[in-house]
Amino acid sequence: MTVRVALAGGGAIGEIVARDIYPGLTTVALTAVVDPDLDRAVQVARHTGARAAGALVDVLDEIDAVDVRVPHHLHTEVALTAIEHGKHVLVEKPIATTVEDARRIVDAARAAGVVLAVAENYPHLQAVQDARALLGENAIGRPIAVRSTRAYQLDGVWRRDWREGTGPAGGILLDQGTHQVSLIRQLAGPVVAVSAVGSHETLSLTLQLASGITAQSLLTWQSPGTWDQTEATVFGETGRLDVVVDYEQHLGGCALWTPARSEHRGAENYYASHAAIVNDWAAAIEHHRDPLVDGTEGSADLAVVLAAADSLAADGAFVSL
Numbered sequence: 001m002t003v004r005v006a007l008a009g010g011g012a013i014g015e016i017v018a019r020d021i022y023p024g025l026t027t028v029a030l031t032a033v034v035d036p037d038l039d040r041a042v043q044v045a046r047h048t049g050a051r052a053a054g055a056l057v058d059v060l061d062e063i064d065a066v067d068v069r070v071p072h073h074l075h076t077e078v079a080l081t082a083i084e085h086g087k088h089v090l091v092e093k094p095i096a097t098t099v100e101d102a103r104r105i106v107d108a109a110r111a112a113g114v115v116l117a118v119a120e121n122y123p124h125l126q127a128v129q130d131a132r133a134l135l136g137e138n139a140i141g142r143p144i145a146v147r148s149t150r151a152y153q154l155d156g157v158w159r160r161d162w163r164e165g166t167g168p169a170g171g172i173l174l175d176q177g178t179h180q181v182s183l184i185r186q187l188a189g190p191v192v193a194v195s196a197v198g199s200h201e202t203l204s205l206t207l208q209l210a211s212g213i214t215a216q217s218l219l220t221w222q223s224p225g226t227w228d229q230t231e232a233t234v235f236g237e238t239g240r241l242d243v244v245v246d247y248e249q250h251l252g253g254c255a256l257w258t259p260a261r262s263e264h265r266g267a268e269n270y271y272a273s274h275a276a277i278v279n280d281w282a283a284a285i286e287h288h289r290d291p292l293v294d295g296t297e298g299s300a301d302l303a304v305v306l307a308a309a310d311s312l313a314a315d316g317a318f319v320s321l
């Protein structure tokens with residue numbers, strides 16, 4: 001089975017997935033690139049042989065599914081249009097910009113019987129999966145605390161008015177906080193309360209987890225980034241697990257240390273996870289199963305990020321989920 005996909009959004013990440021990811025996949029065919037900026041649609045479609053169009057409604061007869069790579073505040077509108085026409089949807093993170101909109105997307109997909117996946121990369125990273133496996137083997141004993149850092153410079157194609165603005169779709173919290181919350185939830189489980197202090201470009205989160213332990217996350221896009229732009233550690237009673245996510249080279253991986261044992265696994269580049277995301281979505285469509293990050297999972301990450309935004313506006317007061 002080949003899933004015929006329209007890419008909605010020929011911007012920065014749309015171009016990366018059209019050029020570097022789709023051509024290497026066998027279960028999906030990128031048949032259309034849709035962008036109201038038709039020049040962008042044409043430029044991105046050129047990488048793939050797909051047809052360029054200015055609106056999703058112009059290509060509905062030619063596709064089974066829509067890969068939504070538009071700015072945050074447009075996720076809901078584009079995803080709902082696709083779902084209402086019976087198309088499977090892969091939507092970029094965050095699933096939406098409000099909990100209510102996320103619920104509308106999830107409910108609409110369920111009612112239409114289509115597969116809804118959210119393009120959250122971290123659960124697809126081998127490093128995260130290896131860390132989860134080691135935690136499952138009790139390799140570091142009972143977790144004591146978790147920390148993560150995402151530090152880089154927002155530059156080049158990533159500088160966009162909608163992303164840098166202080167409106168509900170902008171800021172590092174919605175953009176990168178979603179990834180960090182996803183990572184922490186993957187490593188340490190559900191979040192029950194969150195506090196955020198800082199600005200919309202640099203902030204720190206304190207997360208109280210259902211397990212009773214605390215996680216901290218520092219996010220900034222104001223510091224020059226090297227290859228290891230995300231690191232996270234789970235500190236355990238008998239050792240520690242470190243996860244490194246490499247956005248530039250192929251040095252991402254997972255390291256285990258205890259007084260008795262030390263090992264490193266992986267040689268991973270972050271962007272490879274986009275192939276895993278699309279492949280998983282296509283397999284979910286073919287086998288009528290849930291994707292690894294479904295709408296419920298994406299909504300849970302969004303809820304934490306929005307609670308953090310409320311906390312930021314309340315000078316860091318803890319907000320319960």
Ligand SMILES: NC(=O)c1ccc[n+]([C@@H]2O[C@H](COP(=O)([O-])OP(=O)(O)OC[C@H]3O[C@@H](n4cnc5c(N)ncnc54)[C@H](O)[C@@H]3O)[C@@H](O)[C@H]2O)c1
Pocket residue numbers: 008009010011012013014034035036037040056069070071072074078092093094119120121157158160175
């Ligand atoms: N997971 C990742 O690794 C990753 C990386 C970067 C961006 N993203 C996400 O991808 C999304 C897009 O980010 P970007 O940096 O590419 O933004 P961008 O501004 O570079 O591109 C967005 C594109 O969407 C187009 N667009 C607007 N309305 C549209 C519509 N109704 N239909 C089709 N196209 C429309 C715009 O014209 C623009 O070309 C955001 O949700 C962002 O968070 C994810």
